[in-house]
Amino acid sequence: MMPQKKKRRKKVIDFLGLYEEELLNYNSEDDEDELEHEYYKAKVYEVVTATGDIRGAGTDANVFITIFGENGLSPKLHLTSKSESAFEKANVDVFRVRTNNVGLIYKIRIEHDNTGLNASWYLERVIVTDMKRPHLRYYFNCNKWLSKVEGDRQWCRDLLASFNPMDMPRGNKYEIKVYTGDMIGAGTDADVFINIFGEYGDTGERRLENEKDNFERGAEDKFTLDALDLGQLMKINVGHNNKGGSAGWFLSKIIIEDIGNKRKYDFPLNRWLALDEDDGKIQRDILVGGAETTAITYIVTVFTGDIRGAGTKSKIYLVMFGARGNKNSGKIFLEGGVFDRGRTDIFNIQLAVLLSPLSRVSIGHGNVGVNRGWYCEKVVILCPFTGIQQTFPCSNWLDEKKADGLIERQLYEMVSLRKKRLKKFPWSLWVWTTDLKKAGTNSPIFIQIYGQKGRTDEILLNPNNKWFKPGIIEKFRIELPDLGRFYKIRTWHNRRNPGSGWHLERVRYTLGCGRGTRTIPFYDRVIHILARYRVTVCTGELEGAGTDANVYLCLFGDVGDTGERLLYNCRNNTDLFEKGNADEFTIESVTIRKVRRVRIRHDGKGSGSGWYLDRVLVREEGQPESDNVEYPCLRWLDKDKDDGQLVRELLPSDSNATLKNFRYHISVKTGDVSGASTDSKVYIKLYGEKSDTIKQILLVSDNNLKDYFERGRVDEFTLETLNIGTINRLVIGHDSSGMHAGWFLGSVQIRVPRQGKQYTFPANRWLDKNQADGRLEVELYPSEVVEIQKLVHYEVEIWTGDVGGAGTTSQVYLQIYGEEGKTAVLFLSSRSKVFDRASKDIFQTDTFTIYAIDLGPLAKIRIRHDNTGNRPGWFLDRIDITDMNNEITYYFPCQRWLAVEEDDGQLSRELLPVDKSYVFPSEDAEGGGHGGNNPLDNLALEQKDKSTTFSVTIKTGDKKNAGTDANVFITLFGTQDDNGMTLLKSSKTNSDKFERDSIEIFTVETLDLGDLWKVRIGHDNTGKAPGWFVDWVEVDAPSLGKCMMFPCGRWLAKNEDDGTIVRDLFHAELQTRLYTPFVPYEITLYTSDVFAAGTDANIFIIIYGCDAVCTQQKFLCTNKREQKLFFKRKSASRFIVELEDVGEIIEKIRIGHNNTGINPGWHCSHVDIRRLLPDKDGTETLTFPCDRWLATSEDDKKTIRELVPYDIFTEKYMKDGSLRQVYKEVEEPLDIVLYSVQIFTGNVPGAGTDAKVYITIYGDLGDTGERYLGKSENRTNKFERGTADTFIIEAADLGVIYKIKLRHDNTKWCADWYVEKVEIWNDTNEDEFLFLCGRWLSLKKEDGRLERLFYEKEYTGDRSSNCSSPADFWEIALSSKMADVDINTVTGPMADYVQDGPVIPYYVSVTTGKHKDAATDSRAFVLLIGEDDERSNRIWLDYPQGKRGFSCGSVEEFYVGGLDVGVIKKIELGHDGASPESCWLVEELCLAVPTQGTKYTLRCNCWLAKDRGDGVTSRVFDLLDAMVVNIGVKVLYEMTVWTGDVVGGGTDSNIFMTLYGINGSTEEVQLDKKKARFEREQDDTFIMEILDIAPFTKMRIRIDGLGSRPEWFLERILLKNMNTGDLTMFYYGDWLSQRKGKKMLVCEMCAVIDGEEMMEWTSYTVSVKTSDILGAGTDANVFIIIFGENGDSGTLALKQSANWNKFERNNMDTFNFSDMLSLGHLCKLRVWHDNKGIFPGWHLSYVDVKDNSRDETFRFQCDCWLSKSKGDGQTIRDFACANNEIRDELEETTYEIVIETGNGGETRENVWLILEGRKNRSKEFLVENSSRQRAFRKGTTDTFEFDSIFLGDVVSLCVGHLAREDRFIPKRELVWHVKTITITEMEYGNVYFFNCDSLIPLKRKRKYFKVFEVTKTTESFASKLQTLVPVKYEVIVTTGYEPGAGTDANVFVTIFGANGDTGKRELKQKMRNLFERGSTDRFFLETLELGELRKVRLEHDSSGYYSGWLVEKVEVTNTSTGVATIFSCGRWLDKSRGDGLTWRDLFPSV
Secondary structure, three states: OOOOOOOOOOOOOOHHHHHHHHHHOOOOHHHHHHOOOHHHOEEEEEEEEEEOOOOOOOOOOOEEEEEEEOOOEOOOEEOOOOOOOOOOOOOEEEEEEEEEOOOOEEEEEEEEOOOOOOOOEEEEEEEEEEOOOOOOEEEEEEEEEEOOOOOOOOOEEEEEOEOOOOOOOOOEEEEEEEEEOOOOOOOOOOOEEEEEEEOOEEOOOEEOOOOOOOOOOOOEEEEEEEEOOOOOEEEEEEEEOOOOOOOOEEEEEEEEEEOOOOEEEEEEEEEEEOOOOOOOOOEEEEEHHHOOOOOEEEEEEEEEOOOOOOOOOOOEEEEEEOHHHOOEOOOEEOOOOOOOOOOEEEEEEEEOOOOOOOOEEEEEEOOOOOOOOEEEEEEEEEEOOOOEEEEEEEEEEEOOOOOOOOOEEEEEOOHHHOEEOOOOEEEEEEEEEOOOOOOOEOOOOEEEEEEOOEEOOOEEOOOOOOOEOOOOEEEEEEEEOOOOOEEEEEEEOOOOOOOOOOOEEEEEEEEOOOOOOOEEEHHHOOOOOEEEEEEEEEEOOOOOOOOOOOEEEEEEEOOOEOOOEEOOOOOOOOOOOOOOOEEEEEEEEEOOOOEEEEEEEEOOOOOOOOEEEEEEEEEEOOOOHHHOEEEEEEEEEOOOOOOOOOEEEEOOOOOOHHHHEEEEEEEEEEOOOOOOOOOOOEEEEEEEOOOEOOOEEOOOOOOOOOOOOOOOOEEEEEEEEEOOOOEEEEEEEEOOOOOOOOEEEEEEEEEEOOOOEEEEEEEEEEEOOOOOOOOOEEEEOOOEEEEOOOOOOEEEEEEEOOOOOOOOOOOEEEEEEEOOEEOOOEEOOOOOOOOOOOOEEEEEEOOOOOOOOOOOOEEEEEEEEOOOOOOOOEEEEEEEEEEOOOOEEEEEEEEEEEOOOOOOOOOEEEEOOEOHHHOOOOOOOOOEOOOOOOOOOOOOHHHHHHEEEEEEEEEEOOOOOOOOOOOEEEEEEEOOOEOOOEEOOOOOOOOOOOOOOOEEEEEEEEEOOOOEEEEEEEEOOOOOOOOEEEEEEEEEEOOOOEEEEEEEEEEEOOOOOOOOOEEEEEOOHHHOEEOOOEEEEEEEEEEOOOOOOOOOOOEEEEEEOHHHOEOOOEEOOOOHHHHHHOOOOOOEEEEEEEEEOOOOOOOEEEEEEOOOOOOOOEEEEEEEEEEEOOOOOEEEEEEEEEEEEEOOOOOOOOOEEEEOOOEEEEEEEOOOOOEEEEEEEOOOOOOEEEEEEEEEEOOOOOOOOOOOEEEEEEEOOEEOOOEEOOOOOOOOOOOOOOOEEEEEEEEEOOOOEEEEEEEEOOOOOOOOEEEEEEEEEEOOOOOEEEEEEEEEEOOOOOOOOOEEEEEOOOOOOOOHHHOOOHHHHHHHHHOHHHOOOOHHHOOHHHHHOOOOOOEEEEEEEEEEOOOOOOOEOOOEEEEEEEHHHOEOOOEEEOOHHHOOOEOOOEEEEEEEEEEOOOOEEEEEEEEOOOOOOOOEEEEEEEEEEOOOOEEEEEEEEEEEOOOOOOOOOEEEEEHHHOEEEEOOOEEEEEEEEEEOOOOOOOOOOOEEEEEEEOOEEOOOEEEOOOOOOOOOOOEEEEEEEEEOOOOEEEEEEEEOOOOOOOOEEEEEEEEEEOOOOOEEEEEEEEEEOOOOOOOOOEEEEEEEEOOEEOOOEEEEEEEEEEOOOOOOOOOOOEEEEEEEOOEEOOOEEOOOOOOOOOOOOOOEEEEEEEEEEOOOOEEEEEEEEOOOOOOOOEEEEEEEEEEOOOOEEEEEEEEEEEOOOOOOOOOEEEEEOOOOOOOOOOOEEEEEEEEEEOOOOOOOOEEEEEEEEOOOEOOOEEEOOOOOOOOOOOOOEEEEEEEEEOOOOEEEEEEEEEOOOOOOOOOOOOEEEEEEEEEEEOOOOOEEEEEEEEEEEOEOOOOOOEEEEOOEEEOOHHHHHOOOOEEEEEEEEEEOOOOOOOOOOOEEEEEEEOOEEOOOEEEOOOOOOOOOOOOEEEEEEEEEOOOOEEEEEEEEOOOOOOOOEEEEEEEEEEOOOOEEEEEEEEEEEOOOOEOOOOEEEEOEOO
16 A cells, blocks of 8 residues: 555554464465456556656666556566667657556656666656546656666666656655674675565665675675655565675674664674575575564476577576565575576575465576576466465566567466465474484484374485484474374484484474464373384295395374384394294384274395285284284285285275275376486375375386386386375375486376276476486376276185196186176286186276176176186186175186086086075086077168167377287177177278278177277287277267267387287267267168169169158168179069168158169169168058169160159057058159259350269259259250250159259360259249359369359248358358247257357467477367356367368467357367377467457467376466457448349459448458359348447448459348347449449448438549649559548549649649549548559649539648658658648537436435546536436436536546435445446537446445446547647567568558558668568658557568568557557468468557
8 A cells, every 4th residue: 555654653563473374364265366356457557758868868778667556566567669769868758558457556666677788767757647547647756867877876766656747755765784794704795685675565676885895794884775665664685696706795684774764673694695605595584683484485496498598597586476466575586596498497485475376476687697598488386385386487588689688577377277286384393302422313314293184294304414413403394284283293214223323302393483382392292102012924834925025014093103114123033024934023103092904015125025924913012912903914915926016905804905995006107208218216105185105116017018117108007005085196206226217207197996086197297317307206186087987896706626637727707797787808817826726816806897886786707718828627616706895795606617628618607696505516506608699680670770880990090110910809888788809800991901090990780788988999919010009999870870989099019108909998078979860771672574674783772751851872782792692683682771860751762873884774663661660669661663764775864763652561569469560552742753954054155064964953842862964855965155955854843942053073175164044844833943053163263163052043041051161150150040049959060059048259269389299180179158157168160171180380260159158257278189199289379259349369388188288188278368459349240232133243253341330430341252152133141240330321342353253233232230130221233343334343332221321422523733843743543532521432543634644743633523422521631652654753732622512622731742762752641631620629618428327226315426538637526416306216317517627538437426415324225326327528529438337335425436437439520630630650560580580572551540540551661671580670651640559450462582471569659649559469471371361460469
């Protein structure tokens, strides 16, 4: 807040108490509401700096300003300008800055960075203006140097605000006394800096310097600091820059005297500030009095970019800012950092201030050293106290010689990347070593603390083996998570050598630093007693059971654990853990009460490390042996036996370990980068919500890869332990041992089947001392948690019989069946020898695959072996299976051989469960063995209906050696069953299958599997090159109407990836495609008994239902063999096919053949189609008579017939089981009709064609299918120029014909064809249909198409069948025809585009990064999130014509529609790729919302990939991270264009439209022709986005006269407002042509609203006077545009004058323009010429324009050159009308105020208003309410007039609700609902609209009010006239710094402002090479005042050798006002880069 004058404060503020209270009361939920504060709303300020008029006053340095206000303070804002006069002597510079809303301003901090040749700056004053409330103008007088060498040598100053320009507010003075210590080397030669922090802020960093030699040993130095009043001081930050020969400094203390407030503050230190002394710090925070308090840790990670020259040797510093910038860290030098290219540096910063979450970060460097420039990639800051990790992107140079020359940058958080981490709190730990001889130690001392909520990790107290000296107290600061109340501490060391012992006296821990009463010493609070536990470890009796390894044991009890103890001090044996031994140990610990679990492990060291542990016995010391609790194991701890685990968790013998232990399946992926693999030992530790695991070394892999952690490989491990709950983080690292220790970790994936969850932890980073940040351990958090199948434990006990040779060496497989499902086939594997005679083997599996939670009651099992090994035969006694969840055991007796040579020779048995009483051998326990699947009857319709045919497509990757020679198999898993292993032998696409980058298609038929959810793909590893890389598997199930994608993107190879050759793939839901399910049809075709009736051709069929619904065309034979087998003479050929369901009624079928083979002709008798009834309890058979030839040599020579059904035969099963058969004839079948088709070929050169022509006719009852027009009925030579050909087409009745499709095959010499029209007659009812065509079907003409759709002349229906691109469908979704449509009834492609709710258009642009792997083939989507979490549907970013993916470096733009979610808060961007290969690097995302006039640009620079970045394929971006620009609000209109019914009325030309309205005009926009718009006698309706300028006055239409049909007959145009329904009509009814009609390519149409024309017609006479000076005349072509109150005239060419030789010296030339819409009062004229001819230069005297209807002449005085070689070189000029009087500024005026009261509340009280304008602020206008004159009633409008001084443009309004003096105000709040306020300035007629819609509470005082900003301004013509004065604009263009950024092309610019535009101006200078890489080019343009600049259009003509151009920014300065507007670009204008555009529209970056 702003400091006020204060009385003497009685009470001193306890800053430390307040700070510690803030820490104790911290609540992270408050952080989430912080971003909603008023401060974070953007605000634009105008900053004016006045440089003094003294010698050397100007500066070349970068100048910065920080604005301090009541809401907070702004970032350090760069006052940037490329103008050469910026900050020059006596100059006034104007800047516009966009920043936070700081509220009322009380001071600024102005500074510079001392760069450049002349850095010193004499600043006179600064003026800051709030652009929304311009009356708030703050003056800051300075009149001082900001210099390192002038004045007081300060280059940073704080200036106090004043509303009086002459006021000079006084600050405060601080006297600083610095005491340097009196010891050797205490003094320093470095520059010393200080920052003083107080109650009201800080001074900023100030250099302590005077004329003396300061800071010498033992010296006292005095300095005086001018600053604002800081209030009570709290701390200082002091440091130096380490310069000079003797930089180290021992500071004793600093005393600061506050002269203004008469106070002294003591800051004692007595410590070194030196890199080589103490702790190496050269700056410190010192609290008043040297107090100590809790310090907050900030872990700062700085990423240096990986580009050339990125590293720096300069000193890097950082400043962190808290919420709203109110608190900051001060400047912190990051000492010890390397900052080399590609390096990551980590710093632990401790501050006594809570800043997190940070609002911003300032980072910079000292700009000293040889390589001082630095490229910073980003800064990541984690505050463990709050658990918030923030990312601050930079990606920019900090180099005075590169980019913008800045050496310090303000970095803002990308809120989208904010992450929550584990909170940790600071604790102090004091350790007392006793005062005994040899009590100290330098052994590594570990500590572990236990609390009620958990325990810490092991904490090493002395990392560098620091000594604990006797009698010394060691103090440590540690960060601990919330453990609840502490109850014990464990400390230890592992050295057992002599002299390593340590005698500990006591330990004390403290929250924070020890202030207050939160110190709780352990020795004072003994709440647990010590206990001793006797542990007996029993080693088994098996061969090799003993171990030489070190054994560790940990006991877990009711209250904590003992910690892991090395078992070495045995009570009874010298040789430990020998075979059969029982070794006893004693463990002393704080009591853990009852022991519940034992964890025992060994380290695998020694030659015989394998160990068979029998059991562990535990009892408390002193208890009898009978109290021993047994913890059985009976398993190996051996990496080569059993399951390979070296750790076992044991439970008491009465508990079930399998049930209580969870298995964690860990997949560790090593990255695919050079040198990624490691030889080190890798360890992992998991942290869950309930507990954590030990730090376990990953020794034994499940997938048995030879070398672990190799590049690109995946290693699988299993960790079996107690249930730790939901995993929230893990720690993984390595010990850096081995030859190649460095490791690049890709990701970690953990599957926990018992939880039903899969966790993904992306890393993608180095763990290497010599890479990145040098860390060997990393903490990872899950990027996604996927629900997988929740599995239950089954314990399988297999009993091998006790008969000779009973054991087997084969591999055994088991499958379990239950009532609710079955498992997959489970391979029972073990590292030990199993299935020996008379043994019991226990296998625990939790990886079987069923979809249900469990199998339910078990029904049977199937067990088999593969008959391999030297003794394969096996006698199985029985199998016991225990459901561990329900604790039910099922017994499956067998007592039979599984052997080829024994029993019945079977290797597989199916066993049924029996009761427990039948466990022992009995006659009832028999095993069956039927096995196998019943074959499907392929010719049975009912069986086909129950089965599913899958089309399986497999894509082999495009990698080296990706193909395979092995045998590939697949298994499809459904919710009900699986199809078993299916070999993929017969590919439909390739004979040599599974080659690199190939696609194979297979057919798999199976019984109903239910919903498909998984695919298992694998191979048998045979062949020369068995390794196989699978991209994806696609499974299409037509009967389900579903096509599912199963991404893989991994190797199936023994020597790649994780070494597996079988993978389970799960479907990617986002890639699932749904369509209409297919149903089976049984089709029987009967060939006639006539000569040669049979055929070799392939027959096809199409089935039609009602409403023209039909199936696809289906060929019935799949190969040539079938073609020969079927369709013999007098035969019936039956096929079962799956086709689309056409509904209950089949109207007709179309059959035909492809006319191939030796005897293609076919005589068809009839066709039967049989299908199931809807309820599946019967069938119906339809008979379609034919008895016709389908042959080119018989009958009518047609090979296609359409047949209609004659009768229906129905068979239905009744409820009583009887079969009911019904035969009936079809009622009213369609007639077979002959259609006469007459085609007229046009009479133009080359119109005829020799190609084959095809036609398809569409009616409301169906279509004909494509028919070849072979034989003309009236001509031999078809389709000749100017002729008509007639064809007869036989088809079922089509009903009303509305569309045809014509195409030809482009064969033969003369293929091009011009179709004039087509006429079709129905010979039955004589209906006639006319299709006007007039189009070419040619690759060389028009739009190059060989196929066209034509609609019937009178057709007015839907033409959406023309839609092919997503933009077409979105346009339909936005149109008014969808307003009344029930979206649930929409089918077909449109179903993907409709949404429930109002739909508006969006423009999405995505820039893909330039990384080599940045591209993706995946399908992308966006999802919009608005206020109140309102969400749109997922909006897919689809290309037209099936293009997919995003290429590297591309810029792709999409026009889409989506739900109107209001103000967009967040946007989700993602893609459907699920495999590791589908990675995508998104560089930038742009979203434009035309209906809101807003464009958001997000600099993303993040991966959307499973294997990159943080492992997510979609990310939600917060638009707080976006740059927002205003692009102008647009209104949606439905535009309908009628083309006339005249020959050749359609056009191929480009059509352009300009609209004019009462409130302005639009730019010229091109109307999208799409496919078939603007054709003869056609009306085309489409959506347009138009600026809010209604009501419209006129429209200008222009065509460019290009294309094969350059003329257009325009009938009329209708515009319909989509919101209001308002209609505006524009009539023309003539040609736009150079040959016909008015012979013009441009027309203007008057707007007609409600039958009334909005404008009048007139004619203009233009008189042009050329000056009487030498060379004044011109030979060039001259053009003008006339501007008036009703718009402009468009371009008028001055061609026809009375003078034969126009524009000669001293001549007057007159030109007449008739039939023009009146422009009203004229205001401006634009004149230019094309610079052609011998003498193009022209000196123009004046131009007179006479409005003949008004008889009024307007003069435009010129008197200047339009010449490239004379004057200022401009050939285009704007002139103001001399008739218009420029008035003096008004002093007083009247305002009309119209107030609309809403329905939310009326008032009887008074209302007051204050108007705020750009020039002044009005007095208060009080509206007194009385009973006689009531105002402000609900729903009413009140009008008032208010006399006031002239305010300029009104920008804001203060509204208050004031109680009348005599009124009583009740306690309940009374509010008045003000809806809108409209203010009209009566003198000029300017209208200001305020959309308030707010409730204003009733108050007694005027200090309570609301401020509203103007919503919309309508400037009158009279007002605009006052601003039309000549102005020069300085245009500064900055070219980018990338290679090839410069251009040789001709560059043009157009500047748009509130008052119009400059026209297209070329940027050119004589004898200069412009627009070179990194250059800044300046130009001056003279034009009339444009007002507020809104847009700049920059373009080039692509000429020159190097035309591509990278534009950094454009700066436009109004030289008359000094206001500079910056238009940022940062994009290429290049046909071959990005989006390929050579023009850009740039918007103001403020």
